[in-house]
Amino acid sequence: xxxxxxxxxxGLGGPAxxxxxxxxxxxxxxxxxxxxxxxxxxxxxxxxSNLVIADDGFDGTVIRVATRGLRFQEVPASSPVVDxxxxxxxxxxxxxxxTVEAGLAGLECLSGIPxxxxxxxxxxxxxxxxxxxxxxxxxxxxxxxxxxxxEMPNGSCRFSYRNSLFKSGEPGRxxxxxxxxxxxxxxxxxxxxxxxxxxxxxxxxxxxxxxxxIRSDVLGIRGRKGMVLDPGDPDTxxxxxxxxxxxxxxxxxxxxxxxxxxxxxPSDKPVPHFDAGEGLVKVPxxxxxxxxxxxxxxxxxxxxxxxxxHTLALVNAGGATTGDLLALAREIIAGVxxxxxxxxxxxxxLVGVTV
Numbered sequence: 001x002x003x004x005x006x007x008x009x010x011g012l013g014g015p016a017x018x019x020x021x022x023x024x025x026x027x028x029x030x031x032x033x034x035x036x037x038x039x040x041x042x043x044x045x046x047x048x049s050n051l052v053i054a055d056d057g058f059d060g061t062v063i064r065v066a067t068r069g070l071r072f073q074e075v076p077a078s079s080p081v082v083d084x085x086x087x088x089x090x091x092x093x094x095x096x097x098x099t100v101e102a103g104l105a106g107l108e109c110l111s112g113i114p115x116x117x118x119x120x121x122x123x124x125x126x127x128x129x130x131x132x133x134x135x136x137x138x139x140x141x142x143x144x145x146x147x148x149x150x151e152m153p154n155g156s157c158r159f160s161y162r163n164s165l166f167k168s169g170e171p172g173r174x175x176x177x178x179x180x181x182x183x184x185x186x187x188x189x190x191x192x193x194x195x196x197x198x199x200x201x202x203x204x205x206x207x208x209x210x211x212x213x214i215r216s217d218v219l220g221i222r223g224r225k226g227m228v229l230d231p232g233d234p235d236t237x238x239x240x241x242x243x244x245x246x247x248x249x250x251x252x253x254x255x256x257x258x259x260x261x262x263x264x265x266p267s268d269k270p271v272p273h274f275d276a277g278e279g280l281v282k283v284p285x286x287x288x289x290x291x292x293x294x295x296x297x298x299x300x301x302x303x304x305x306x307x308x309x310h311t312l313a314l315v316n317a318g319g320a321t322t323g324d325l326l327a328l329a330r331e332i333i334a335g336v337x338x339x340x341x342x343x344x345x346x347x348x349x350l351v352g353v354t355v
Contacts, residue, residue, distance in 0.1 A: 008048035012322045014057025021064045035061040046116030054352030055322045065089040080185035088118025104183035106135040108214040112222040118176040122166040129193030133159035140178035189214045226309035238313040239348040243285040253281040286312045292339040
């Protein structure tokens with residue numbers, strides 16, 4: 001049996017009952033159709049960067065999406081605009097690199113994120129102030145309910161923070177086969193929104209910079225945090241950020257702030273937070289984890305631990321099981337809840353397991 005640990009960035013996961021590789025949209029559609037006809041559960045596997053799979057594996061058909069294709073098409077407009085259409089199986093960072101090399105803006109802040117392109121609309125992948133929802137024009141999907149292929153425009157995808165129709169609206173119904181992005185061709189980034197990136201670039205928030213410079217600096221920041229895959233560095237053997245930044249009400253944030261002050265947070269220093277609109281406040285999960293007592297490297301010398309570079313990454317330092325990793329995640333969730341009254345939500349897709 002194929003061991004799924006060999007196909008995930010965490011290096012965790014048991015065997016697949018059936019394992020199929022689809023190299024074309026037709027092969028992908030056939031594999032899904034055959035599994036559905038047989039009543040088999042289906043797990044779609046791209047780059048394996050956002051998956052936590054049970055030690056028992058997956059008792060169904062795992063379909064590895066290995067489709068390829070990248071097309072550029074200029075769009076007549078008053079300013080240069082290019083549509084980029086990408087097969088679901090294309091490695092994501094290769095796509096970002098290709099668009100940056102072409103001088104296209106819209107994906108540059110998403111450099112260094114592992115995984116495949118087909119996963120990006122599902123998760124509404126985002127980083128450093130950018131989200132794919134801002135530039136996706138359409139997503140081509142197979143509707144497993146009807147067996148038809150559909151072109152879903154951006155407005156039908158129900159994008160929200162790290163979420164979409166495909167992830168939580170109707171999970172499992174749609175199989176992404178292709179994603180189309182509309183990017184600007186002036187060689188300059190969209191206005192930079194993220195303070196850490198702006199500081200590294202030496203510009204003010206809201207200013208722009210060459211897309212190649214943005215990519216270089218984002219890769220630098222991610223590398224320092226252990227968020228760029230390096231086979232020689234166990235601190236990068238992770239699923240990226242393990243928790244999403246929680247959205248809480250203003251009243252809940254006031255209570256959180258009071259707890260922080262009573263625990264010694266300086267009265268003249270704001271507790272990190274961002275206005276999330278609709279009366280909600282977004283609080284950095286990394287800050288909550290650190291101030292609930294989980295420092296970088298927490299869990300060492302155990303095989304599952306918090307990265308020594310970034311508290312949002314839970315890593316398999318070698319020899320861990322999925323059970324080990326989830327025990328650590330539960331410990332962190334309980335600690336943050338006990339300290340601040342906020343419940344963290346895992347960002348990766350959990351397969352056959354819960355926290």
